[in-house]
Amino acid sequence: MANPDISTDPSLVPDDDPSRRDVILIGAGAFAAIGGAAMLWPLLDQMNPDASTLSLSSIDVDLAPIEEGQAITVMWRGKPIFIRHRTAKEVDEAKDVKVDVLIDKLARNANLPDDAPATDGNRAAPEQAPWLVMIGICTHLGCIPKGQAVGDYKGEYGGWFCPCHGSQYDTAGRVRIGPAPENMYIPPYAFTSDTKIKIG
Amino acid sequence: MGHPSTYEPSTGVERWLDSRLPVPRMMHDQFMVFPTPRNLNYWWTFGGILTFMLAIQIVTGIVLAMHYQPTVDGAFDSVEKIMRDVNWGWLLRYAHAIGASMFFVAVYIHTFRGLYYGSYKAPREVLWILGVIILFLMIATAFMGYSLVWGQMSFWAVTVITNLFSSLDAVIPGLGTTLVQWIWGGFAVGEPTLNRLFALHYLFPFVIAGVVILHIWALHIPGSNNPTGVEVKSAKDTIPFHPYYTIKDGYALVLFCILFGALLFYAPNFLGHPDNYIPANPLQTPPHIVPEWYFLPFYAILRAIPSKLFGVIALIASIGILVFVPWLDTSRIRSVSYRPIFKWFFWLFVICCIALGYLGSQAPDGWYLFFGRLCTAYYFGFFLLIMPIVGFIEGPKKLPGSITQSVLGSKAPPGGSQQHAGGAQ
Numbered sequence: 001m002a003n004p005d006i007s008t009d010p011s012l013v014p015d016d017d018p019s020r021r022d023v024i025l026i027g028a029g030a031f032a033a034i035g036g037a038a039m040l041w042p043l044l045d046q047m048n049p050d051a052s053t054l055s056l057s058s059i060d061v062d063l064a065p066i067e068e069g070q071a072i073t074v075m076w077r078g079k080p081i082f083i084r085h086r087t088a089k090e091v092d093e094a095k096d097v098k099v100d101v102l103i104d105k106l107a108r109n110a111n112l113p114d115d116a117p118a119t120d121g122n123r124a125a126p127e128q129a130p131w132l133v134m135i136g137i138c139t140h141l142g143c144i145p146k147g148q149a150v151g152d153y154k155g156e157y158g159g160w161f162c163p164c165h166g167s168q169y170d171t172a173g174r175v176r177i178g179p180a181p182e183n184m185y186i187p188p189y190a191f192t193s194d195t196k197i198k199i200g
Numbered sequence: 201m202g203h204p205s206t207y208e209p210s211t212g213v214e215r216w217l218d219s220r221l222p223v224p225r226m227m228h229d230q231f232m233v234f235p236t237p238r239n240l241n242y243w244w245t246f247g248g249i250l251t252f253m254l255a256i257q258i259v260t261g262i263v264l265a266m267h268y269q270p271t272v273d274g275a276f277d278s279v280e281k282i283m284r285d286v287n288w289g290w291l292l293r294y295a296h297a298i299g300a301s302m303f304f305v306a307v308y309i310h311t312f313r314g315l316y317y318g319s320y321k322a323p324r325e326v327l328w329i330l331g332v333i334i335l336f337l338m339i340a341t342a343f344m345g346y347s348l349v350w351g352q353m354s355f356w357a358v359t360v361i362t363n364l365f366s367s368l369d370a371v372i373p374g375l376g377t378t379l380v381q382w383i384w385g386g387f388a389v390g391e392p393t394l395n396r397l398f399a400l401h402y403l404f405p406f407v408i409a410g411v412v413i414l415h416i417w418a419l420h421i422p423g424s425n426n427p428t429g430v431e432v433k434s435a436k437d438t439i440p441f442h443p444y445y446t447i448k449d450g451y452a453l454v455l456f457c458i459l460f461g462a463l464l465f466y467a468p469n470f471l472g473h474p475d476n477y478i479p480a481n482p483l484q485t486p487p488h489i490v491p492e493w494y495f496l497p498f499y500a501i502l503r504a505i506p507s508k509l510f511g512v513i514a515l516i517a518s519i520g521i522l523v524f525v526p527w528l529d530t531s532r533i534r535s536v537s538y539r540p541i542f543k544w545f546f547w548l549f550v551i552c553c554i555a556l557g558y559l560g561s562q563a564p565d566g567w568y569l570f571f572g573r574l575c576t577a578y579y580f581g582f583f584l585l586i587m588p589i590v591g592f593i594e595g596p597k598k599l600p601g602s603i604t605q606s607v608l609g610s611k612a613p614p615g616g617s618q619q620h621a622g623g624a625q
Contacts, residue, residue: 044382047396053386073483078388080483140508142363143356143485163487164360165503166565181370181508 058200082136235438237426245452270398275350304494318534351476429534496560530591
């Protein structure tokens with residue numbers, strides 16, 4: 001390469017129109033970048049819940065066999081749903097609690113506005129105070145709290161107790177002792193008859 | 201890299217290859233004659249042991265993958281099938297499981313050796329940071345591998361650890377939940393989650409192998425640190441890697457493999473949790489969730505912080521802080537052996553890490569929680585306060601004049617290449 005031949009090597013020809021070359025360079029680079037970025041989204045979005053997962057969106061539950069004081073757990077979208085037929089005493093205890101003393105003052109009820117306060121009325125089933133329907137997942141790190149079975153330790157507030165890190169919930173599923181930051185969530189549901197609900 | 205090449209191709213084939221892809225030259229220069237400090241002790245053998253363990257994990261892992269089914273219904277049963285039906289499956293699976301533990305034993309010793317002898321100090325910062333990246337990748341790989349067994353501990357470990365990301369809801373409402381569902385591929389840990397964990401568990405070891413190559417490359421630019429922390433000053437300070445350190449590393453590897461074999465053949469479940477022999481049940485959380493032993497110190501740190509978001513930040517920071525160690529340590533002396541004040545803080549740090557491991561295995565309440573918080577405070581205080589401050593105020597002990605002098609005592613003249621020509625022989 002001691003004596004490059006200018007006449008045969010185009011890269012060595014003096015560039016008399018730099019702006020034209022810049023447009024091609026920047027344009028090509030920009031299209032490559034946009035194309036790459038556009039391809040990135042499918043690569044990321046493929047990990048989101050797929051159509052078959054989303055289609056398992058609702059279940060029907062018959063509440064008639066659940067006696068007062070009993071609780072059942074059903075699966076909805078792979079999550080446990082706690083359905084508790086609360087005793088009158090449990091309902092009264094939950095109603096007597098002032099919202100101000102709660103760790104999380106929001107109802108966390110998918111059927112109500114986001115800013116609804118965490119009163120028992122906003123947590124329990126509409127017009128059917130004994131029924132509490134909620135996602136049975138501790139809002140700390142996703143464990144399933146104890147308290148559904150009769151013999152379970154239910155914590156100091158008589159609701160649920162999470163064995164993982166000691167969070168405690170009251171009879172309305174509101175967190176009373178941390179480290180969980182939020183009340184257990186209420187899924188979207190509605191009564192389809194007096195004793196049947198549709199979750200999702 | 202590091203020193204002029206002394207390779208001389210002796211056959212026609214070697215000459216032919218040398219001008220096309222000089223792999224024999226690289227092997228000769230970097231692994232045969234590579235000048236290595238003459239005073240390395242047995243703590244330096246863990247690099248070779250780690251390379252061996254990575255190979256063991258990849259080889260056993262590939263054959264296990266030939267029998268494993270990453271489905272919610274099939275995963276646990278396929279692992280039991282490996283244990284009972286597959287020829288030698290019990291050996292391969294136990295070797296892989298115990299191998300993960302042995303890998304962490306070696307990597308923790310290797311990391312503490314680097315911390316003790318100041319192997320992170322200039323000019324080895326990039327080498328150190330690559331090591332931290334390898335450690336991080338190893339943690340991710342081990343976590344994902346443990347999940348594949350799909351026992352109760354597997355399932356709930358995935359649930360708890362992926363839920364850590366939901367703490368981002370405290371920063372931007374909805375961000376954490378969106379991110380967690382993206383990781384899960386559903387509304388709870390399920391089949392999509394298991395499938396992607398398997399895919400990534402297979403990928404990551406090869407990424408580790410790639411970073412290991414960079415790690416060794418970065419090592420071979422300045423060469424190895426040594427127990428005195430004094431740089432190599434003359435050729436007399438070094439010996440060729442082969443046969444001196446191949447034999448030393450080999451001997452250490454044999455001892456290491458005796459421990460590996462003892463666990464593998466006599467106590468294969470000693471380090472595991474019996475609950476992971478219960479198939480995963482998404483409706484029941486085990487009464488006491490604990491990670492594998494090698495994650496316990498980090499788990500203790502997570503639980504020491506009362507806030508969910510800051511607990512997660514502390515967990516990530518406990519490893520991430522290692523990246524900054526080269527700049528947090530203000531001492532100009534590498535080896536802790538010559539640092540009379542820092543030495544005490546260092547050993548207290550080692551005790552603190554072991555204590556965190558024990559505390560991570562206990563329920564986080566009462567005194568356990570108190571000591572968990574105390575040790576967590578010391579863990580971060582060690583890096584953020586003690587390292588910078590002690591480096592300034594400490595008067596170090598007198599360093600040996602050279603590596604050779606530290607080995608031969610006063611018989612050897614102080615370092616410097618002018619002595620090299622005459623030689624001490």
